[in-house]
Amino acid sequence: MGTHRSPRRSVSVLFVFAVAGFWLAASTGVPASADSVRHATSVCEAQELKALAADDPHLTIEIPPEYDKPFPTLAACRSHAAAWDPAAEGPQQPIPFSHKHHAGDWGIDCLYCHTGTDRSRAAGVPSTEVCMGCHEQFPAEYDELEGIQILKQYWAEQKSIPWTQIHRLPEYVKFQHQAHVRVGFECQTCHGPVQDLDKLYMTPDTRFWQYGLPTRKLEMGWCVLCHRDNGASQDCLTCHY
Ligand code: HEC
Numbered sequence: 548m549g550t551h552r553s554p555r556r557s558v559s560v561l562f563v564f565a566v567a568g569f570w571l572a573a574s575t576g577v578p579a580s581a582d583s584v585r586h587a588t589s590v591c592e593a594q595e596l597k598a599l600a601a602d603d604p605h606l607t608i609e610i611p612p613e614y615d616k617p618f619p620t621l622a623a624c625r626s627h628a629a630a631w632d633p634a635a636e637g638p639q640q641p642i643p644f645s646h647k648h649h650a651g652d653w654g655i656d657c658l659y660c661h662t663g664t665d666r667s668r669a670a671g672v673p674s675t676e677v678c679m680g681c682h683e684q685f686p687a688e689y690d691e692l693e694g695i696q697i698l699k700q701y702w703a704e705q706k707s708i709p710w711t712q713i714h715r716l717p718e719y720v721k722f723q724h725q726a727h728v729r730v731g732f733e734c735q736t737c738h739g740p741v742q743d744l745d746k747l748y749m750t751p752d753t754r755f756w757q758y759g760l761p762t763r764k765l766e767m768g769w770c771v772l773c774h775r776d777n778g779a780s781q782d783c784l785t786c787h788y
């Protein structure tokens with residue numbers, strides 16, 4: 548890469564500095580001493596401030612007693628925010644549910660929630676009841692998280708949660724989870740590092756470039772190349788009715 552900068556680029560860089568400078572002047576400006584105390588207005592904010600203060604001894608924080616609580620934990624606050632980040636890839640779900648937090652950090656087994664995956668065609672998503680099996684036992688302070696409030700609302704109304712489906716094949720294609728899971732494929736082979744993602748999306752395929760054919764997941768080439776690699780059937784009627 549060259550070091551030459553186009554004039555337009557340097558103008559925009561200058562603009563960014565100007566805005567940043569203005570922002571700094573405005574926020575740290577006039578009555579410096581009184582403003583340097585940071586106040587929490589929720590338990591999650593209090594958790595963030597405590598974490599900041601632990602790193603920076605000069606920071607003065609003020610946490611009202613009603614927000615000075617152990618729950619929700621900092622980890623739960625953060626994954627809740629990350630799972631609902633509109634800038635992150637993937638559809639906005641009705642509840643900010645984090646796979647990283649549940650399956651990764653807490654190690655909850657995929658099959659605990661996607662119960663049918665090794666026995667049926669569909670993996671399915673867990674019922675509201677499965678969620679509440681755990682969340683009913685949580686301290687009431689977790690209700691500060693909007694996602695928990697929404698979950699409890701669906702539960703009170705005895706409704707299922709309208710999750711947006713991410714992987715969806717056309718009607719004319721046959722796919723069976725159990726056939727693939729039984730021969731030993733991990734979920735991650737097809738779905739990517741789910742346990743590392745707060746917000747799910749269809750991760751790109753990185754496995755079949757050796758043929759020089761870029762394939763996208765759920766396209767026919769993706770299925771057929773893996774079948775070819777593994778000696779599985781490439782007969783049209785295996786996958787089509
Ligand atoms: C096996 C127990 C278990 C089940 C089942 C479960 N959760 Fe959780 N959930 C947890 C734990 C543990 C946490 C994290 C608590 C912490 O770290 O403070 C959590 C955290 C959350 C949070 C906070 C943000 C996040 O994702 O970390 C939301 C929202 C949530 N769960 C929703 C759900 C929904 C919706 C379901 C059902 C689809 C569900 N949970 C099923 C145990 C469970």
Ligand code: HEC
Nearest residue numbers: 649650655656657660710711712713714734738741742747
């Ligand atoms: C605590 C329950 C829970 C656990 C544990 C869990 N999931 Fe999920 N999973 C869900 C929920 C709820 C959804 C729908 C919301 C979403 O997409 O984030 C979902 C969606 C998915 C989807 C997307 C489905 C679609 O719409 O196409 C995949 C793929 C998936 N999970 C794989 C996994 C894998 C792999 C694991 C284990 C590493 C796992 N899940 C563990 C609850 C769970």
Ligand code: HEC
Nearest residue numbers: 657661664669670671714715716722727728732733734737
């Ligand atoms: C061989 C690739 C492959 C493997 C392995 C695999 N999946 Fe899938 N998964 C798919 C495809 C393809 C779809 C879309 C299915 C459809 O639309 O009929 C899908 C859809 C899903 C869905 C959406 C809901 C549904 O039932 O269709 C979930 C949830 C899911 N998978 C979870 C899992 C979990 C959990 C595992 C591991 C136990 C797993 N998958 C293993 C390919 C795979």
Ligand code: HEC
Nearest residue numbers: 720721722723726730736765769770773774777779785786
């Ligand atoms: C990661 C590799 C892999 C991918 C990706 C994959 N398959 Fe398969 N599939 C296999 C293997 C291996 C078998 C043979 C299983 C056996 O021997 O029982 C198989 C078997 C099948 C079967 C036969 C099941 C039965 O009744 O025995 C169908 C149908 C099928 N796959 C459809 C699909 C479709 C549709 C896709 C793409 C959406 C797909 N597969 C993607 C590896 C894969």
Ligand code: HEC
Nearest residue numbers: 716717720765766767770771774780781782783785786787
């Ligand atoms: C391993 C599974 C598999 C096998 C084997 C397979 N297909 Fe497909 N096929 C698919 C999937 C998955 C799609 C859907 C692709 C998509 O939505 O992009 C598809 C799509 C198609 C389409 C529609 C394409 C379009 O753009 O609308 C045709 C036509 C088709 N297949 C024909 C065949 C024929 C003919 C054979 C045998 C030579 C065959 N398929 C074998 C999985 C398979």
